[in-house]
Amino acid sequence: MDRRDTAQVEKTESQFAKEGEEAGQGESHFIMENGKPFRMPYRIIKKVTFSNLNQNELIDIPHVARLQYRLLLFDAVIKAKVDYHKRFIRIIYNPPHADNNREKISREKLIEFLANEGVHVSASPEDTVEVDYDYFKEHYSYAYFPPSIRESPPYGYTREEWKRLKAEKEKEKYRAEHPGIIARLLGKKPGMKKKGSGLKLHP
């Protein structure tokens, strides 16, 4: 029997969900979309932002990039962003109490690691903000449905030329796709042929 047979997948899924529950991990292994299961390694995890960092400790952009790389080496760190100019570190990580069976790390460990790297974070609540992070909604869903942030014109066109051309093209496309609506707007019945001049040549 193939492991992907529907019956077996359902059974396996529920079986693992049950096992997860028993182990105190909940049903966070899968999410259902259109009735189909998708493996989801994390659900609610944590996002911590350390701001107002000392720029001297960050040194420069190359060192900041390396710090980001080193943070990413932790399996429990899902994403990290170290910004030199804005002087903050944002870490999305899997906290010890999270509802999954992946590697975990505590905020204290992260702070300790940063201190070892020469970056000391402030303990004040204004500078260290930790919030829940929905991996599915904020990371996964964004990556699968990213919004457009710009519009590049084809080669050989300026932005203005492209705006005009695009509008024209969209009109043409709409006409081709909706001949009925266009005909109605022009006061014609759809499928009506253009009339001739009315003159007929007798044989």
Next chain:
Amino acid sequence: MTGQSHNFGGVNEAKGLKSAEEGTLAVEEEEGCACGGHGGCGCGGHGASDDEGCGCGGHSAGGDSCACGGHEEAHASKKEDKVEFEEVNSKRPETPDVAVSAEDKTFACYHRTIEEIEKMPVIEKTMTVCPECKLIIPGTIYKDGDMVMIRKFCPEHKWAVEKYWEDYDMYTKMKRYNYFGRGVDNPNYLGQGQNCPFDCGICERHKTHTGLANVVVTNRCHLSCWYCFFYAKEGEPIYEPTVEELDKIFRNLKAAKPIPANALQITGGEPTMHPEIVEVIRRAKKAGFDQIQLNTTGINLGFNHQMAKDIKQAGCGTLYMSCDGVSPRTNPKNYWEVPHALDACREAKIGIVFVPTVIRGINDHEMGAMINFALNNMDVVRAVNFQPVSLVGRMPTRLREKQRITIPGAIKLIEQQTNGAIRKEHWFSVPYVGGINKFIEALTGEYKYDLSIHFACGAATYLFLDDNNKVIPITDFVDAAGMVEMLQRAVDEMQGKGRMARKAIAVKTLMSLPRIIDKQKQPKSLNFGKMLTNVFLKNDFNAMGALHSKTLFLGMMHFQDEHTYDIHRVEKCDIHYAMPDGQILPFCTFNVFPEVYRDKIQKQYSIPAKEWQKISPGWNYRQDKYIRNVQKLEQDPLFIKTYANMKDYFALPINGGKPVANFPVFKTKYPQPAPVAPKPIIPAIEEKEAA
């Protein structure tokens, strides 16, 4: 039990091979390989560990005995335990010990003082990484004699120099075609890429859309290549997304703006081990990919013709098949199985791209012979895509220097090995094609596929085989540089003009196209001018499909490693990996920093070995592995037909009359099967007469 295991049962039965359970010792090769290994995963990237392997000095030396001389006891106990199979390509062979002289031109560039290096003319500045600590540091690309080198200085790990491009003239020629693409309008990861390459996902800084999308469908593999990090070893988690998950990844790739990916490479592990590979291909086709390739060893398909037909029917048109040489020494991975793969693809009408990973001192002497092999099988082989090795991972400096080869280095060797029939002038960098699609875009106002990659990443040419067996590279009869200049002038002229004016400029340009074609030199079976006009008139590259079917495409793709890393190259990469978390990653971040991208994300979405065993009853790691029986394979008529009857095209007087270097001499120590008497043409009548 997985579908794969079922297939294997079928294979073994059909070919008369014994299974592991029956106690066959897999025989790796005839002579024992000293090759040093090469990637055939298609990626061109291989890791190398600190040490030089077990040092046993060889592999199984034919028959049932092992020639290693170092582990007799271990082998004996293995036999006793009836665990008598050896994973194919699993041992790291010794590399020939070539003495490195500081005066040798190939290595001299590595052994200069910093004072000498700093005096060398600087070509350009870039950003790179320290191979040791991954600090982003400035890199200087400089000229050292004929070589183009990159130097970098890390405050902690000091100076590092590496070959960037082995021919300065070619570097300047290729650089002319460099241009910046548009990137993606809806990047999958929010970020400006200040900390590139550690901000990847893909971000708004990236300058090229996905040209070739790679999707990993499994990390299980039937081989165990010693250099490969990409397959699941015993006890490791299995990464094998379901059809639905893969379908979602395909749709994500197709949602990119303004130009969605149109070419897809389904890769692994060994992708044919995914139990629903046919359905996966079908879904990819349904998602809208026009070109679907399967990156495979060809072994499973070679022994399962029905599977080849099924994947063709599902929409896969090309096999991207690793094939590192034309001898058992250079291609221990699938030398014996290649004839079967060719046969299966012939039957199923699937085109093949040979993908030899080139390592200096290992298989670089067989590049000409590889082209000749492809010409011999041109009915099914569409291209040879050489991949100069990417030396990812830690390895001794001296070994790295010996094995390093870059695109021009490989091109020069091809020139030597093919008797000057394919010269370095015949090659163009990949972004050269940009001239053609820019022209079509400017004319039609519609987005076209944009190969705006970095000029140092790839090079290509086309070979035509004329009716009289003459090998004719395309640039022998087409003024390629002149054509692109002409098209670029037309694009500049079109700027700011209305539709009619643009069309008039295009007509004027197309009228002058015949001037760039030398009709005397073009192959007699080809009307290139007409073909080119079709490309422009049809406004897409479908007409180029006809070109592919009459030619052999030669490509070079050099992936980076930490030593050659150039951020200008990675931000222009168009070979992307689509991941299950929705992110899309350029090849050279995905594979050069696997610890923060490839392995990290795949691990997140993998299934622990125990869980995998639960959902795949009866599965075990060893069941996946391929068992080779060299004797059977070498006695196969297909094997003899493929390797023993090869023609040397370059030895023909029309192509210079000098044999291709290292033309493979067919030899086998196994007795050849007796020739089978031809069957009577009309047996029924003859039988009747006899009666």
